[in-house]
Amino acid sequence: MALIEIRGVSTVFGPRPHDALAQVQAGMDKTALLATGHTLALHDIDLDIEAGEFFVIMGLSGSGKSTLVRHVNRLVDPTAGRITIDGDDVLALDAKALVALRRQRLAMVFQGFGLLDHLRVVDNVAFGLELRGVGSAQRTERAMYWIERVALHGYEHHYPAELSGGMRQRVGLARALCSDTDIILMDEAFSALDPLIRSQLQVDLLRLQAELGRTIIFITHDLDEALRLGSRLAILRDGRVIQVGTPQEVLMRPADEHVAAFVREVHRARALPISAALSPWPAGEPMPPVERAVHADSSMEQVLPLLVGRRGPLAVRRGDTIIGQVSTQAVRDLLARPV
Ligand SMILES: Nc1ncnc2c1ncn2[C@@H]1O[C@H](COP(=O)(O)OP(=O)(O)OP(=O)(O)O)[C@@H](O)[C@H]1O
Ligand SMILES: [Mg+2]
Structure with missing residues (x-):
C-alpha cells in the first residue's frame, strides 16, 4: 500500500458537478461541457505516492x-474517486x-x-x-x-x-x-x-x-x-x-x-560534450574509481540520465585520469545556453 493513493479522481467545477461528470462519462467533450458552465479540472486520476x-x-x-x-x-473535494493516506479514506x-x-x-x-x-x-x-x-x-x-x-x-x-x-x-x-x-x-x-x-x-x-x-x-x-x-x-x-x-x-x-x-x-544539449560543463573535482571529496567516471567526450544527452536526481558530483575522465566533475548546476547553465 502506497502512503497516498489516488483512485479514479475526477473533479468538475460548476453548479452541478455530478450531473456534468455523468455527461462526460456519457461522452460529452470538454468544450461542450464548458458551454454548460462546467470545467472538467481532473479526469480519472490514478496515482500512488510512496x-x-x-x-x-x-x-x-x-x-x-x-x-x-x-x-x-x-482544500477542494473531488467530484468522484477515492484518496487514502495510509489506507484511511481522506474524503470520509x-x-x-x-x-x-x-x-x-x-x-x-x-x-x-x-x-x-x-x-x-x-x-x-x-x-x-x-x-x-x-x-x-x-x-x-x-x-x-x-x-x-x-x-x-x-x-x-x-x-x-x-x-x-x-x-x-x-x-x-x-x-x-x-x-x-x-x-x-x-x-x-x-x-x-x-x-x-x-x-x-x-x-x-x-x-x-x-x-x-x-x-x-x-x-x-x-x-x-x-x-x-x-x-x-x-x-x-x-x-x-x-x-x-x-x-x-x-x-x-x-x-x-x-x-x-x-x-x-x-535535447538542445545533444551537440555539446560533457567537458563543456567541466569544473575541478571538489577538494576534500573522495575520488571514485575511474570506471565510475564518464568520458569527457560523452554528449550531454548521454550523461543527463546519470545526473538527474543525483546528489553528489559526477566524475569526468579522459583516458584513465579523472580530470574533474560535472554538477547539475553546470548542466542547467548549459541547457539554458543556446546550442
Ligand atoms: N474554484 C474554481 N472554480 C472554477 N474553476 C476552477 C476552480 N479552480 C480551478 N478551476 C479550473 O480548473 C482547471 C484546473 O485548474 P488548476 O488551478 O488546478 O490548474 P493548474 O495546473 O494549477 O494551473 P496553474 O499552473 O495556472 O496554477 C482550470 O481550467 C481552472 O480554470
Ligand atoms: Mg496551480
Whole structure:
C-alpha cells in the first residue's frame, strides 16, 4: 500500500458537478461541457505516492495541478474517486478528523507565501506547533532551529512585510518543515523567485529531503526544476495524467508528443560534450574509481540520465585520469545556453 493513493479522481467545477461528470462519462467533450458552465479540472486520476518520495507534478497552466494537490488536504473535494493516506479514506473524514490530519500530517507551502502578516518570522514558523498545543518555549526553540536551517538567522523578529520574496519563501519552507508533518505539499513554491535564489532553495530542499526523508509533493510547470528535484514525476495535461516515471524515464521515453515537446528543450544539449560543463573535482571529496567516471567526450544527452536526481558530483575522465566533475548546476547553465 502506497502512503497516498489516488483512485479514479475526477473533479468538475460548476453548479452541478455530478450531473456534468455523468455527461462526460456519457461522452460529452470538454468544450461542450464548458458551454454548460462546467470545467472538467481532473479526469480519472490514478496515482500512488510512496513514503519518502519527492514526487513532482508537472503540467501547463490549467492542467489541474493545484486542484489535485488541494484534494490531498481537502482544500477542494473531488467530484468522484477515492484518496487514502495510509489506507484511511481522506474524503470520509469529519471536520474534526480533518483538522487533526492537517495539523499532524500535512503541511503546505504556497506560491503566494501564505504567511501571517501580523506575526513575526519566529511565530509564523512556529504556527503549526502552536495549533497543535506545543508550549511556547519548546515551539520557539524548534522554530529557531528551522530559521537557522533556512539561513534566516537574525530575521526572527522581523515581520513578513520587511522581507524580500525569497526570504518570505524561506519562512514558508521553515514553517512547513517546523510543523513536523511527514507530508509536505508545495504548490509552485519557488516559481515567484529569481533564478539564483530559486536554484539555491532547490539545493537546500534536496539536502533537507535527503536528510529528513519526508514525503514531498511538489508542483511546478518548469521541466528543469522537475528533473532536478523529483524522484518521480507525473505529467498532467487537460486534467489527465499522461506519464508517470522517474526523470530518466520521462527524458528517455516521453509518453507522447506533448511530453516530447517538454523534453525537446533538454535535447538542445545533444551537440555539446560533457567537458563543456567541466569544473575541478571538489577538494576534500573522495575520488571514485575511474570506471565510475564518464568520458569527457560523452554528449550531454548521454550523461543527463546519470545526473538527474543525483546528489553528489559526477566524475569526468579522459583516458584513465579523472580530470574533474560535472554538477547539475553546470548542466542547467548549459541547457539554458543556446546550442
Ligand atoms: N474554484 C474554481 N472554480 C472554477 N474553476 C476552477 C476552480 N479552480 C480551478 N478551476 C479550473 O480548473 C482547471 C484546473 O485548474 P488548476 O488551478 O488546478 O490548474 P493548474 O495546473 O494549477 O494551473 P496553474 O499552473 O495556472 O496554477 C482550470 O481550467 C481552472 O480554470
Ligand atoms: Mg496551480
